[in-house]
Amino acid sequence: DIQMTQSPSTLSASVGDRVTITCRASQSISSWLAWYQQKPGKAPKLLIYKASSLESGVPSRFSGSGSGTEFTLTISSLQPDDFATYYCQQYSPFTFGPGTKVDIK
Amino acid sequence: QITLKESGPTLVKPTQTLTLTCTFSGFSLSTSGVGVGWIRQPPGKALEWLALIYWNDDKRYSPSLKSRLTITKDTSKNQVVLTMTNMDPVDTATYYCAHTLVSYYYYGMDVWGQGTTVTVSS
Numbered sequence: 377d378i379q380m381t382q383s384p385s386t387l388s389a390s391v392g393d394r395v396t397i398t399c400r401a402s403q404s405i406s407s408w409l410a411w412y413q414q415k416p417g418k419a420p421k422l423l424i425y426k427a428s429s430l431e432s433g434v435p436s437r438f439s440g441s442g443s444g445t446e447f448t449l450t451i452s453s454l455q456p457d458d459f460a461t462y463y464c465q466q467y468s469p470f471t472f473g474p475g476t477k478v479d480i481k
Numbered sequence: 482q483i484t485l486k487e488s489g490p491t492l493v494k495p496t497q498t499l500t501l502t503c504t505f506s507g508f509s510l511s512t513s514g515v516g517v518g519w520i521r522q523p524p525g526k527a528l529e530w531l532a533l534i535y536w537n538d539d540k541r542y543s544p545s546l547k548s549r550l551t552i553t554k555d556t557s558k559n560q561v562v563l564t565m566t567n568m569d570p571v572d573t574a575t576y577y578c579a580h581t582l583v584s585y586y587y588y589g590m591d592v593w594g595q596g597t598t599v600t601v602s603s
Contacts (some may be wrong), residue, residue: 377544410589419577419596420520420528422483425589463528467544467587470518470530 378402380473382465389404393457395451397476399464404444408467411449413458414475424449424460426462483507485578485594487519492600493568499599503561503578510536510556514584517561519552521574522596533581534561545591570601 379402389395396451399409407427412420423439427447440473451458459480464473488502501519518533524527526548532552533541551564561578575598579590 408587410587412590414528419593420590422589422591425591426586431523431589431591465528465530465589467538467583469541470533470590472528472530475527479522 380471382473382476383417386477389454390481393454395454397449399447399473402477405466407443409447410465413460483592487578487594489537497568499568501563505559514582516581519563519581520577523574535575568601573601
């Protein structure tokens with residue numbers, strides 16, 4: 377089975393910071409990767425699909441890159457609404473990474 | 482507008498079978514590429530994908546839970562049902578269903594239900 381890892385597990389940042397989260401797959405998954413944002417008590421929200429395609433309605437400060445086994449989610453300028461937990465997910469099986477919590481520095 | 486809503490018991494006893502229903506609107510599960518998945522999240526823990534059913538009745542299961550899960554669809558009722566056997570307290574979680582689209586690419590799980598909380602306790 378393909379395993380997903382994320383780093384860091386927790387990230388402390390300030391408003392305006394550039395934030396990068398890394399997701400790694402144990403074997404190549406091409407570009408079959410999605411990123412989600414989840415806030416406490418809420419369902420996850422899709423941010424990125426196909427590794428780098430921005431979901432409709434998602435602010436352009438979010439971007440995704442990578443292919444194969446290493447992927448990144450970047451927030452170009454962290455906003456107050458962005459403090460949340462972020463998960464990557466591969467396709468088939470639809471395994472999620474362990475999550476990265478972005479909190480206030 | 483696509484919506485999904487989970488329903489089922491809030492409390493089950495250990496060893497019992499859990500049956501959850503996802504009732505959706507705004508799309509048809511007979512449309513090529515469409516799928517509905519189930520995902521759970523124990524309190525304070527990460528998301529865990531459980532199962533997914535496609536428009537063509539192709540079914541996928543989490544390898545670690547495959548022996549306990551069954552996913553079915555009723556296209557006429559716009560429902561997807563997940564059953565999980567032999568429930569244990571570690572299965573206490575919020576259970577979500579979500580819409581997905583897979584064609585040449587995987588388009589992610591773009592619309593989620595609000596989730597339903599299931600507690601396993603005697």
